[in-house]
Amino acid sequence: MTTHAGRLAKTAPATTANRARPSLGARIASGVGGGLVRVFLLLVGLFWLVPTIGLLLSSLRSPEDMNGSGWWKVFTAPSQLTVDNYQKLLENGDITNSLLNTVLITVPATVLVVVIGSLAGYAFAWMEFPGRDWWFLGVVGLLVVPVQVALIPIAELFGKIGVFGSVTGVVLFHVGYGLPFAVFLLRNFFAEIPRELLEAARLDGAGELRLFARVVMPLGGPAIASLGIFQFLWVWNDMLVALVFSDSGSQPITVALQTQVRQFGNNIDVLAPGAFISMVVPLAVFFAFQRQFVSGVMAGAVK
Numbered sequence: 001m002t003t004h005a006g007r008l009a010k011t012a013p014a015t016t017a018n019r020a021r022p023s024l025g026a027r028i029a030s031g032v033g034g035g036l037v038r039v040f041l042l043l044v045g046l047f048w049l050v051p052t053i054g055l056l057l058s059s060l061r062s063p064e065d066m067n068g069s070g071w072w073k074v075f076t077a078p079s080q081l082t083v084d085n086y087q088k089l090l091e092n093g094d095i096t097n098s099l100l101n102t103v104l105i106t107v108p109a110t111v112l113v114v115v116i117g118s119l120a121g122y123a124f125a126w127m128e129f130p131g132r133d134w135w136f137l138g139v140v141g142l143l144v145v146p147v148q149v150a151l152i153p154i155a156e157l158f159g160k161i162g163v164f165g166s167v168t169g170v171v172l173f174h175v176g177y178g179l180p181f182a183v184f185l186l187r188n189f190f191a192e193i194p195r196e197l198l199e200a201a202r203l204d205g206a207g208e209l210r211l212f213a214r215v216v217m218p219l220g221g222p223a224i225a226s227l228g229i230f231q232f233l234w235v236w237n238d239m240l241v242a243l244v245f246s247d248s249g250s251q252p253i254t255v256a257l258q259t260q261v262r263q264f265g266n267n268i269d270v271l272a273p274g275a276f277i278s279m280v281v282p283l284a285v286f287f288a289f290q291r292q293f294v295s296g297v298m299a300g301a302v303k
Contacts, residue, residue, distance in 0.1 A: 052280075057074050109175055116182070147241065193220075
């Protein structure tokens with residue numbers, strides 16, 4: 001009986017080890033599958049970058065070369081590459097002013113939405129005031145209002161208060177339409193913060209503003225970064241709102257490029273470098289904050 005128990009004790013660890021370690025075929029299949037997935041994702045990423053690469057190479061070719069052949073011709077004739085188009089772009093006052101206007105519109109619209117949305121999201125999540133839930137339902141209801149519905153009424157309002165056709169008017173419109181989504185996103189994220197953590201900070205004498213700045217903002221960093229990226233990309237790439245609310249002195253790069261097409265036809269030596277600059281800035285912002293963006297998107301998915 002003792003011998004039988006000893007045999008069981010010796011075979012049990014071996015059986016457990018065999019079950020824990022996958023077979024050779026399973027390990028080979030897992031390695032091949034992971035390699036194939038990586039190759040597939042790499043090909044998808046390269047395919048996604050083809051338009052950007054093509055636009056970059058087109059912006060480095062003369063108009064004659066662009067009219068004569070495709071951008072892939074530079075791989076067999078690299079002597080076509082030149083920076084003359086970017087020199088012409090810097091000499092074009094409409095384009096350079098529009099780039100400055102784009103920055104003056106995008107940065108304040110992004111910062112204001114993030115700051116106001118963070119404060120409002122914290123208030124809806126953790127502060128008690130009359131009608132809080134009804135006010136939040138009203139904010140959520142604003143998410144379904146199309147931008148096109150408000151263009152004419154707000155244009156008339158801006159005309160009466162004297163901000164129509166200015167950078168201020170474009171910024172105000174983007175802030176107004178960006179806040180509902182910002183409040184909705186950040187309120188839901190801030191509501192997941194443990195109540196005990198906030199109560200401990202209050203017991204230590206922290207007021208609401210200090211609690212928001214020292215506890216809530218650091219914990220909400222991923223969501224705030226995601227919101228900032230969304231807002232920046234939306235405002236930078238916007239054309240409809242800028243086309244309606246800006247004039248020749250306040251138009252951003254998207255409207256300026258469209259104006260170049262209308263006035264000069266195939267003005268490719270200015271359009272190609274201008275379009276590439278307009279495209280590369282959002283790409284740089286996204287890749288610079290992609291880790292925070294992924295963290296913010298996945299926040300709350302796993303408890």
